[in-house]
Amino acid sequence: MRGALQRPMVTTNTFSRRHIDLQRVAAALCPACEDVAARRATA
Structure with a gap:
C-alpha cells in the first residue's frame, strides 16, 4: 500500500x-x- 502513496513532492525541503x-x-x-494542499503549497 505504501507504494501507491508515493508521489513526487516538490516541497520536500520546506516541510518535515x-x-x-x-x-x-x-x-x-x-x-x-x-x-x-496543492493549492496551499503553490500560494
Whole structure:
C-alpha cells in the first residue's frame, strides 16, 4: 500500500517528513484534500 502513496513532492525541503507523510495519508483518504494542499503549497 505504501507504494501507491508515493508521489513526487516538490516541497520536500520546506516541510518535515512527518508532515509530508500526513499529507499523503490525507490525500489517500480524501482526494479533495490533495487539491487543497496543492493549492496551499503553490500560494
